[in-house]
Amino acid sequence: MHTETDRDDAAARLRAAGLKVTAPRLAVLDAVSGHGHLDAEAVLSRVTVALPGTSLQSVYNVLGALTDAGLLRRIEPAESPALYESRTGDNHHHVVCTRCHAVADVDCVVGEPPCLAPSDAAGFAIHTAEVTFWGLCADCQRELAG
Amino acid sequence: MHTETDRDDAAARLRAAGLKVTAPRLAVLDAVSGHGHLDAEAVLSRVTVALPGTSLQSVYNVLGALTDAGLLRRIEPAESPALYESRTGDNHHHVVCTRCHAVADVDCVVGEPPCLAPSDAAGFAIHTAEVTFWGLCADCQRELAG
DNA sequence: CAGTTGTTTTGAGTAATTCAAAACAACTCC
DNA sequence: GGAGTTGTTTTGAATTACTCAAAACAACTG
Structure with missing residues (x-):
């Protein structure tokens, strides 16, 4: 469902943002892309499929870094935990x-x-x-x- | 700075909302009225002046009841705790x-x-x-x- | 003013997130 | 292509804001 090129694109975008390309970052980017609005736990469960053993803390780290870099957008509606989406800008x-x-x-x-x-x-x-x-x-x- | 009439008004509005008139409720209403946007801690410190010994839990109870009754409005901006204001409707x-x-x-x-x-x-x-x-x-x- | 019901208090518990330090991996430069 | 540097991830603990539950108490009803 995701191509070689997708992963290359993701890597390129990370690099362009001055971030190192790591497995957790690629996995988070892939987990969020095109899957609506996910909270950290939901991201972790998607990431765990591709990259078992990933910690929730890493997911928080990555989501924070990607949001700061403008690769993800964070929304925080009242009564919900923070949600992340890939549609930015x-x-x-x-x-x-x-x-x-x-x-x-x-x-x-x-x-x-x-x-x-x-x-x-x-x-x-x-x-x-x-x-x-x-x-x-x-x-x-x-x-x-x- | 607040009159006898203010307190009577507040009591009447509580009654109209089907709520019992209690000291903590009057104190919270007074603390929030005309003082911008306060979080629960800020409400507690204002309430404590008029009504020492009031618990933070009571402030949460009261803020919840008053918000449900439409006497206060709650906003929850990202990165901030819930804030309460008296301008409603x-x-x-x-x-x-x-x-x-x-x-x-x-x-x-x-x-x-x-x-x-x-x-x-x-x-x-x-x-x-x-x-x-x-x-x-x-x-x-x-x-x-x- | 006694009874009922709703409110407040006390105390503990939880969810979501952050902080800190050590282990580790990506990129750089030779 | 291997060592070093720097940024990343992990582990583990801590924190913030808030909720839950039960017992003590106070407001309104008749």
Whole structure:
């Protein structure tokens, strides 16, 4: 499901970010890529398949390094542990289910990033606008209706 | 700084919410009202002045009850513990300082609440849009410039 | 003012994450 | 291609913010 080239790409991106290329980093990158929004535990269980023996602490280290490097994005919705996703650089937003905490992406609401600018910002120099929508996901709507 | 009437109002609002009127609840309400965005520890230290011996656990209980009742609003910005404010019901937003975590209010950006509606919401039935701006507060701008 | 029910306290427990030091592996340079 | 340096991973412990549970207590009801 993932090619030789994928791994080379990942290695190149790590190097470009000034990070050493290591097995745990490749494994984490692969675990998160295209798999939605994962917390550290979920990343660990995916990583463990490819690289048994990896510690949770390493997963935290790697997730932190990759996030700082801009290769992953971290979101922290209320009531959830930190979640990581591979879609970076486009300032998209999120919908979170108030019942089961499922998360989905939402494209930028008002044109280009940063999407929104407050009129009065209390003297803050703003660089990011983060939008979180809250609602019921399709599954939970169904369960509550049924 | 707070009148007899303030306390009566607070008691009335508690009763209206179906909650018993107790000293810790009045003290917490008073501690949070008009004092920005406080975490549980900060609430405790303010409460302790008026009501020594109050436990942190009680502060958590009270903050939870008051939030559920809609008398307080809870926000949970990334990297900060939960913060409580007395301004409820107007769906205003927040700016958070990326350096010192100071928080300020921002009025609703695009007209009336809920302010925003995503075009595609991945099947979610959305009821709230939460906006968090990130930037440098005035103090931190000054310190970095100086 | 006695009873009931909800609240507060005390004390312990948990989840998610961070800190620190030692073992180890990737890249650099010869 | 092997030694050295530096960054990474592991192991183990600690911390923060918060929740759970049971007993002591206080607010409202009649």
